[in-house]
Amino acid sequence: xxxxxxxxxxxxxxxxxxxxxxxxxxxxxxxxxxxxxxxxxxxxxxxxxxxxxxxxxxxxxxxxxxxxxxxxxxxxxxxxxxxxxxxxxxxxxxxxxxxxxxxxxxxxxxxxxxxxxxxxxxxxxxxxxxxxx
Numbered sequence: 065x066x067x068x069x070x071x072x073x074x075x076x077x078x079x080x081x082x083x084x085x086x087x088x089x090x091x092x093x094x095x096x097x098x099x100x101x102x103x104x105x106x107x108x109x110x111x112x113x114x115x116x117x118x119x120x121x122x123x124x125x126x127x128x129x130x131x132x133x134x135x136x137x138x139x140x141x142x143x144x145x146x147x148x149x150x151x152x153x154x155x156x157x158x159x160x161x162x163x164x165x166x167x168x169x170x171x172x173x174x175x176x177x178x179x180x181x182x183x184x185x186x187x188x189x190x191x192x193x194x195x196x197x
Contacts, residue, residue, distance in 0.1 A: 067109040075108050
């Protein structure tokens with residue numbers, strides 16, 4: 065069976081749901097959408113679109129699956145973060161670090177010259193017209 069060949073614009077219209085030709089071009093450049101390039105045009109088939117969608121589809125875990133594993137296991141599952149307010153502690157530490165940085169930036173900076181610069185001011189007076197030249 066011969067599949068209909070689509071341009072990216074036609075494929076985007078076929079997919080709907082916020083998918084644009086530009087999105088499909090990005091998928092091509094990322095290597096997630098196989099295309100045929102003919103005459104400077106990207107051409108795809110419905111099967112190539114289906115393959116891209118299948119590869120991007122993720123299966124969300126079912127809550128029933130988690131409870132089944134927990135009920136059949138003798139050991140508790142390890143958690144990613146220790147119990148308590150670990151994330152709150154991280155935020156508090158980050159805020160303290162930011163405040164220390166702000167206080168350090170308020171301090172006057174040291175000069176970058178190895179020796180002090182001579183800031184002499186030389187007065188430039190007006191010449192008197194009666195003064196000899």
